[in-house]
Amino acid sequence: MKDVTGGDLYHLWRVSEVLLPRIADVYYDANRLIGGAAAGNDEGGFGSTTPVYSGSSVTHSPAGAAWAAVRDELQDMYAEIGSVVLDAADGVRAARQIYEANDAKCAGELQKLLGDDRSQPRDPNSNPPVPGSDEDPGTPIRVN
Amino acid sequence: MASYVDTPPELAGGAFEATLRSKAAELKRELIRQTLADVESWLKAFQNEYSQAHPDRPDDRVVGDGSGWVRRSESGGSHEIKISEQELAQYRNAVSTEYYEWVVPTFEGYLKPDPDAVNPMIESLRTIESMFGGSQDDARSYQTSKLALTRINDVRSEMEHWEGDFKISFIDNFVTPLQNTPVNQAAAAKMAREVLELTKLAYIAQRKAILSLLDTSLGALKELSRDKNPKAHTWATLVGIVAGTVLTGFGVTAWVGIALIGASTMSQGLTPDARTESNISAPTAQEIANRILDALRVQNERTQQNEDTVVALFRALKEGIVGSRAKLGELGVPRPSLTYATAADIDSGRLRPAGA
Numbered sequence: 001m002k003d004v005t006g007g008d009l010y011h012l013w014r015v016s017e018v019l020l021p022r023i024a025d026v027y028y029d030a031n032r033l034i035g036g037a038a039a040g041n042d043e044g045g046f047g048s049t050t051p052v053y054s055g056s057s058v059t060h061s062p063a064g065a066a067w068a069a070v071r072d073e074l075q076d077m078y079a080e081i082g083s084v085v086l087d088a089a090d091g092v093r094a095a096r097q098i099y100e101a102n103d104a105k106c107a108g109e110l111q112k113l114l115g116d117d118r119s120q121p122r123d124p125n126s127n128p129p130v131p132g133s134d135e136d137p138g139t140p141i142r143v144n
Numbered sequence: 145m146a147s148y149v150d151t152p153p154e155l156a157g158g159a160f161e162a163t164l165r166s167k168a169a170e171l172k173r174e175l176i177r178q179t180l181a182d183v184e185s186w187l188k189a190f191q192n193e194y195s196q197a198h199p200d201r202p203d204d205r206v207v208g209d210g211s212g213w214v215r216r217s218e219s220g221g222s223h224e225i226k227i228s229e230q231e232l233a234q235y236r237n238a239v240s241t242e243y244y245e246w247v248v249p250t251f252e253g254y255l256k257p258d259p260d261a262v263n264p265m266i267e268s269l270r271t272i273e274s275m276f277g278g279s280q281d282d283a284r285s286y287q288t289s290k291l292a293l294t295r296i297n298d299v300r301s302e303m304e305h306w307e308g309d310f311k312i313s314f315i316d317n318f319v320t321p322l323q324n325t326p327v328n329q330a331a332a333a334k335m336a337r338e339v340l341e342l343t344k345l346a347y348i349a350q351r352k353a354i355l356s357l358l359d360t361s362l363g364a365l366k367e368l369s370r371d372k373n374p375k376a377h378t379w380a381t382l383v384g385i386v387a388g389t390v391l392t393g394f395g396v397t398a399w400v401g402i403a404l405i406g407a408s409t410m411s412q413g414l415t416p417d418a419r420t421e422s423n424i425s426a427p428t429a430q431e432i433a434n435r436i437l438d439a440l441r442v443q444n445e446r447t448q449q450n451e452d453t454v455v456a457l458f459r460a461l462k463e464g465i466v467g468s469r470a471k472l473g474e475l476g477v478p479r480p481s482l483t484y485a486t487a488a489d490i491d492s493g494r495l496r497p498a499g500a
Binding site: 005020023026034036045046047048063067070078080081087090092095 | 256260261262265268271272293296299306314318332336340343344347452462479482485487490495
């Protein structure tokens with residue numbers, strides 16, 4: 001088997017630290033769009049026409065309820081896929097750390113690569129998303 | 145944007161509320177005025193009030209022009225009497241304060257729902273569509289507007305430097321489905337948005353029909369003070385919403401088939417439906433009031449039908465999403481097995497650098 005090099009680990013670092021968090025962020029953004037400000041304001045958009053029981057003057061809204069089911073499903077789906085992507089990042093990160101722990105020389109090479117402007121540019125797009133920035137996945141809004 | 149349902153300004157927000165309230169108040173005033181002013185309407189109200197006030201005299205009949213004469217039937221025959229001005233005033237007062245109290249609150253009930261209440265959600269879904277590669281217009285271009293999603297391909301190329309079964313499963317079971325789903329994500333958001341827009345259209349149509357009913361009723365009432373041969377004043381609900389079928393399977397090509405809202409939906413949805421046409425005109429104000437109530441019942445049924453359509457669409461969409469979430473690459477992205485890897489798994493070479 002080929003020996004692990006710092007360059008090999010660098011590819012894993014890119015995947016878990018730079019790429020996957022940004023992809024997860026798109027899904028979490030979608031989740032927050034559905035579950036955030038827009039939710040809760042949409043109940044007024046449906047007629048409350050159907051009596052709760054026959055003859056009752058208290059009514060509920062089947063259309064509103066049917067929409068809420070779709071909304072919750074979408075919200076949950078985006079949160080789930082975002083989490084899967086972050087879990088995938090965790091797996092890649094764990095694998096890299098296992099190699100780093102087993103091979104001090106290789107770990108040193110990776111750190112050297114990450115510290116070198118030529119191999120690891122300062123461009124924010126080539127680095128992990130800044131915490132709290134637009135690209136930071138943050139946390140999704142879970143369906144109640 | 146042809147598929148975007150906009151509430152016409154006169155049916156939106158404060159403008160609609162102001163129009164509805166002032167017309168409902170005017171309708172109530174007109175109903176009262178005509179019940180007192182139109183001879184036939186007044187005779188009917190007079191008789192009604194008199195019978196209620198004198199339950200012991202069921203055979204007495206209001207006669208003349210309604211100025212107070214009643215034919216009193218008694219065992220020996222009948223004769224005409226004039227009731228007191230005070231009693232007459234009480235009857236007039238009853239018409240003014242009791243007959244049409246339902247009018248304003250009944251019409252106020254149509255202030256809700258507000259079709260524009262779903263606008264923030266429609267905007268959110270539109271944003272999601274574009275994030276996942278839908279287009280803002282109807283050109284149906286697949287390009288994603290999110291740089292981040294193009295990085296899925298970068299993940300694939302970075303992982304090419306590795307091999308082993310963890311890598312193969314990572315690419316096949318995670319990266320590939322992840323790359324296939326955005327178009328379906330966009331499709332799901334688009335379908336949800338279009339059903340929301342159809343809902344909005346149904347409530348816009350209701351608002352339009354209600355304002356038209358108020359106008360028609362006022363027109364019919366005005367005929368009462370004129371001479372005979374009254375014109376017909378007809379009203380109809382608007383055509384119900386018609387939608388395509390929600391696709392429940394999200395193939396990669398699903399997008400192309402989605403057209404819940406056609407370009408003509410908006411105009412069709414706001415066209416009067418001849419099948420529900422009814423004449424609001426009648427010989428007396430009271431009968432007109434009854435016809436208004438009948439028309440409202442027809443309108444409520446139409447709204448209910450529209451809501452049933454919307455409910456069926458939402459349910460089909462939800463089932464479709466649930467089903468596709470369970471399918472790899474439709475709307476489902478499973479965790480790669482690497483997520484569950486132990487140190488021993490890695491050490492044994494199940495994820496190893498690709499041989500040079």
